[in-house]
Amino acid sequence: MTHPRHRSALIFLASLAIFTIAVTIAAQFGLVSTSFVKTLGKTLCLCLAALAMDLIWGYAGILSLGHMAFFALGGYMVGMWLMYARTEEIVIASMSNGGLPATPEEISQGIATQIFGVVGASDLPAIWSFANSLPLQLALVVAVPGLLALIFGWLAFRSRVTGVYLSILTQAMTLALALYLFQNDSGLRGNNGLSGLQNLPGVTAGQDAVSLWFFWASAAALALTYVGLHAIVSGKFGSVIRAIRDDEARVRFLGYSVEGYKLFVFTLTAVICAFAGALYYPQAGIINPAELAPIASIYLAVWVAVGGRGRLYGAVIGAALVSLLSSWFTGGRVPSVDLGIGTINWVDWWLVLLGLTFVCVTLFSPKGIGGLFDRFAGVHAPDRKGAPLGPDDGSLQEKEAQE
Amino acid sequence: MSALLEVSGVTVSFDGFRAINNLTFSIGAAELRAIIGPNGAGKSTFMDIVTGKTRPDSGSVNFGERPVSLLKLSEAQIARAGIGRKFQRPTVFEDQTVHENLTLALKAARSPWAVLAWRKSAADEDRIAALTAQVGLADSLAKKAGTLSHGQKQWLEIAMLLAQEPRLLLVDEPAAGMTLAEREKTTELLVDIARTRAVVVVEHDMDFVRRLNCKVTVLHEGAVLAEGSLDHVTKNQTVIDVYLGRG
Numbered sequence: 124m125t126h127p128r129h130r131s132a133l134i135f136l137a138s139l140a141i142f143t144i145a146v147t148i149a150a151q152f153g154l155v156s157t158s159f160v161k162t163l164g165k166t167l168c169l170c171l172a173a174l175a176m177d178l179i180w181g182y183a184g185i186l187s188l189g190h191m192a193f194f195a196l197g198g199y200m201v202g203m204w205l206m207y208a209r210t211e212e213i214v215i216a217s218m219s220n221g222g223l224p225a226t227p228e229e230i231s232q233g234i235a236t237q238i239f240g241v242v243g244a245s246d247l248p249a250i251w252s253f254a255n256s257l258p259l260q261l262a263l264v265v266a267v268p269g270l271l272a273l274i275f276g277w278l279a280f281r282s283r284v285t286g287v288y289l290s291i292l293t294q295a296m297t298l299a300l301a302l303y304l305f306q307n308d309s310g311l312r313g314n315n316g317l318s319g320l321q322n323l324p325g326v327t328a329g330q331d332a333v334s335l336w337f338f339w340a341s342a343a344a345l346a347l348t349y350v351g352l353h354a355i356v357s358g359k360f361g362s363v364i365r366a367i368r369d370d371e372a373r374v375r376f377l378g379y380s381v382e383g384y385k386l387f388v389f390t391l392t393a394v395i396c397a398f399a400g401a402l403y404y405p406q407a408g409i410i411n412p413a414e415l416a417p418i419a420s421i422y423l424a425v426w427v428a429v430g431g432r433g434r435l436y437g438a439v440i441g442a443a444l445v446s447l448l449s450s451w452f453t454g455g456r457v458p459s460v461d462l463g464i465g466t467i468n469w470v471d472w473w474l475v476l477l478g479l480t481f482v483c484v485t486l487f488s489p490k491g492i493g494g495l496f497d498r499f500a501g502v503h504a505p506d507r508k509g510a511p512l513g514p515d516d517g518s519l520q521e522k523e524a525q526e
Numbered sequence: 527m528s529a530l531l532e533v534s535g536v537t538v539s540f541d542g543f544r545a546i547n548n549l550t551f552s553i554g555a556a557e558l559r560a561i562i563g564p565n566g567a568g569k570s571t572f573m574d575i576v577t578g579k580t581r582p583d584s585g586s587v588n589f590g591e592r593p594v595s596l597l598k599l600s601e602a603q604i605a606r607a608g609i610g611r612k613f614q615r616p617t618v619f620e621d622q623t624v625h626e627n628l629t630l631a632l633k634a635a636r637s638p639w640a641v642l643a644w645r646k647s648a649a650d651e652d653r654i655a656a657l658t659a660q661v662g663l664a665d666s667l668a669k670k671a672g673t674l675s676h677g678q679k680q681w682l683e684i685a686m687l688l689a690q691e692p693r694l695l696l697v698d699e700p701a702a703g704m705t706l707a708e709r710e711k712t713t714e715l716l717v718d719i720a721r722t723r724a725v726v727v728v729e730h731d732m733d734f735v736r737r738l739n740c741k742v743t744v745l746h747e748g749a750v751l752a753e754g755s756l757d758h759v760t761k762n763q764t765v766i767d768v769y770l771g772r773g
């Protein structure tokens with residue numbers, strides 16, 4: 124028999140496999156639309172980002188409110204190659220109509236004009252130097268967000284910035300990055316962002332097939348990351364970061380470099396988010412600086428809180444449920460409620476409902492949806508007369524703990 | 527006997543208040559020492575300086591045979607160099623089991639990469655079993671530390687300290703909140719540990735200090751007032767005036 128602590132991971136993997144197969148079969152028989160398959164694939168990527176958020180917040184106690192910046196950066200990095208290679212195809216095709224074969228200079232000039240004409244430029248910026256190479260650009264998916272997280276984290280953790288100050292700092296980071304990208308001369312097309320990312324260069328298959336490929340890739344990435352993170356959190360490393368969450372001063376006196384561990388987790392989760400973003404944006408088709416808005420990272424924390432922090436499946440459930448409900452409510456297909464004195468239009472009122480749900484979960488069910496599983500399993504919170512499990516800001520609260 | 531820890535001429539002040547005033551202290555590699563003194567004498571600040579939590583304004587703190595200055599090291603580096611600390615209030619990781627608490631403390635590489643690659647070994651399990659047997663927690667291995675009684679948490683923390691295998695132990699009021707039987711056991715344990723390591727015990731309880739039967743350092747206003755056997759220092763007129771006389 125398997126160890127009880129691995130049971131949740133096995134159940135999760137089995138559920139994900141069944142879900143993936145079911146969606147695939149439904150798509151083959153035309154029961155679900157291509158756009159819905161894309162929505163589900165994107166949702167899996169958001170679940171992947173939520174896993175990272177749970178590792179850093181739920182396990183290590185660091186409430187980062189900037190992780191969607193890494194998610195978007197991952198998207199930008201893969202988007203640059205998609206847009207470049209796709210435009211190259213178009214430029215070569217249109218030039219070959221002219222009779223003479225185009226020179227490489229003409230092609231690269233044509234690509235630059237195509238991509239940057241919209242912001243009034245005609246030269247490729249230096250940051251597009253690697254955009255013609257898929258392997259290099261994929262390496263940047265890891266390198267750019269990873270390096271940013273490493274530098275930002277090093278500065279923040281070295282100065283022992285913790286708690287709400289760190290949260291504010293990460294919000295400032297994502298806001299600053301968004302404002303920078305909004306500029307036309309940032310080299311990433313300003314507020315236009317990158318578009319047409321759903322068209323894979325050199326692929327003739329239709330979107331119905333491509334959407335399934337990405338859906339499978341997202342499911343596989345989620346499964347692999349889940350297994351990896353489960354191994355990490357159920358081992359000694361997980362024990363160290365949970366100890367840091369609850370009482371970091373004590374961990375220092377045991378000889379562990381708390382700052383080193385925080386930096387490690389911050390960078391690792393940033394890279395996971397970047398991967399998730401690199402899978403998400405080809406399915407979304409477009410990315411622009413609004414994706415780095417501070418609110419996006421706050422949503423990430425809300426998903427994890429609603430699902431129940433400190434348990435990996437909680438993060439996935441929270442992200443899947445809230446983001447799917449969100450796209451349902453904001454899709455305009457939910458009938459409005461006529462109250463006589465006014466009409467509740469869900470496109471506008473969804474955020475109010477989400478806000479209320481968040482408040483209610485925080486007040487009445489701090490374990491989130493994950494707490495329901497505890498109830499069925501007969502697991503109770505310990506009776507600590509309201510005392511949290513450690514002195515630190517991010518420490519586990521009495522009602523979140525298991526006896 | 528050469529000293530394991532040498533503190534000399536250390537001064538530290540907080541907003542003009544001199545918590546430690548030109549303090550000089552040393553302890554050998556296998557010695558038990560009790561530090562006593564009234565509230566505000568600087569006992570906790572002394573421990574904070576040795577463990578790296580507080581940086582002194584002046585003076586030097588050296589540790590080991592080939593002396594290393596502790597003033598340039600972080601808390602974690604000092605702990606890895608071989609200095610363990612037990613706090614006054616039991617501080618264990620309440621959401622983790624006794625076994626997990628001890629695994630965290632066991633002497634092993636502390637870097638994130640090494641911890642990721644760490645796998646439990648039979649030797650580690652034996653060590654944990656021996657430690658829990660020593661402090662009477664053998665039946666509680668799978669229990670969360672938060673569910674232990676106050677006394678049991680103290681024992682767990684002592685076991686964690688031993689698991690670190692430090693060369694110098696700083697123990698802050700180990701007897702606080704313990705029953706008489708537990709105190710006697712603690713005394714035995716500390717005396718036993720001090721056969722191979724240096725142990726500094728900060729304690730208020732004079733009966734407990736008497737049972738330790740070791741050299742005593744009296745702190746007052748951040749400086750050493752007297753040093754010697756308990757009988758010697760309790761006969762010292764200044765000590766009686768500033769500390770004992772009040773009780």
